[in-house]
Amino acid sequence: MRKLIETSDAVAQAAMLCRPLVIPMYPITPQTHIVEKLASLISDGNLDAEMIHTESEHSAMSAAIGASAAGVRVFTATASQGLALMHEVLFIASGMRFPIVMAVANRSLSAPINIWNDQQDSIAERDSGWIQFYVETAQEAMDTTIMAYKIAENKDVLLPVMICIDGFTLSHVFEPVDIPEQKAIDRFLPKYEPGDKLDVKNPKSFGPIAFPDTFAGFRKMQDEAMGRSIDIIKNVNSEFKKAFSRSYGDGLVENYMIEDAEYAIVAMGSACGTARAVIDEMRKKGKKYGMIRIKCMRPFPREEIISAAKPLKGIAVLDRNIGLGAGGALFTEIKAILPEKNVNDIILGLGGKDITIEDIKKSFEIAEKENSSTQWLL
The missing domain is CATH 3.40.50.970 (Thiamin diphosphate (ThDP)-binding fold, Pyr/PP domains)
Incomplete structure (x- = not known):
């Protein structure tokens, strides 16, 4: 029903x-x-x-x-x-x-x-x-x-x-x-x-x-x-x-347009819906963007993330949390398993602040231009 x-x-x-x-x-x-x-x-x-x-x-x-x-x-x-x-x-x-x-x-x-x-x-x-x-x-x-x-x-x-x-x-x-x-x-x-x-x-x-x-x-x-x-x-x-007749990736990770992506968002939760809309829009403009959606944080799906990230030139991790003095928790985990990759930490959406289409676009720009940086989108 x-x-x-x-x-x-x-x-x-x-x-x-x-x-x-x-x-x-x-x-x-x-x-x-x-x-x-x-x-x-x-x-x-x-x-x-x-x-x-x-x-x-x-x-x-x-x-x-x-x-x-x-x-x-x-x-x-x-x-x-x-x-x-x-x-x-x-x-x-x-x-x-x-x-x-x-x-x-x-x-x-x-x-x-x-x-x-x-x-x-x-x-x-x-x-x-x-x-x-x-x-x-x-x-x-x-x-x-x-x-x-x-x-x-x-x-x-x-x-x-x-x-x-x-x-x-x-x-x-x-x-x-x-x-x-x-x-x-x-x-x-x-x-x-x-x-x-x-x-x-x-x-x-x-x-x-x-x-x-x-x-x-x-x-x-x-x-x-x-x-x-x-x-x-x-x-x-x-x-x-x-x-x-419904499933969510492999139950641990759900990839979106990641097969030929050059740059990707890694995120969890409802903001992933906004990220999908941005990816769809930017794909029409020739940008090879994708998303690795983390459905399961524990156990942490190391192998699944490593496999999905292989072709990527740059990654922006969206952290709706902050480990004060250490960066976002999801970024910390991602960087630990992808030490050779350009992984950027984006701290955003704290305290109920909306994660907007512009925030997602900015995150992709950071993934393209920066090198393992930490950025706050306030």
């Missing part, structure tokens, strides 16, 4: 289709519409789940961990300072290998106080052991939420997943969305069957202390699971395409 709906609505309906049993929540702008829609779905009898209204985001993630430990499918959502408040327990969720799925409506971090979009909040948590997806459209937000459960719950992965959605810029935008039928989702996503869970009839210890001789081994297992998730993500993306 195709409907014109808000992206937050699409995320909530996607979560409903995945049949979570527990939804711990604490509202924070611009995630609030996701919470409100899920609450309505429960109160209207469309979703058989328990929504736990917690006193903070730290408590919401703690409740999600407890519910996942009990062996049920869990969904939650947050943004900005709320995600920062979760920081302590994000590592517990991933370290205990709980396949929680969480939507993040990306918003800047204070101070100064700002409720608008950039990606600083989720970028700050990129090393917390969560798989991270960054989506471009409402349709992709819905589809990625569904795929996230199949990836997270795979026995070779068992890691939590964040679906990162640009706050307001995407979360509050209405777009046409194809909503799958429940039967189709049930075929694609089987009932969650946890390997271990809290059970009074079969007692087990969860989260015991790890001494120095074993701690690194647990981290290594997490890292190996993150590595295995690369193929799982690709496979789930392919399975989703077979089931619903």
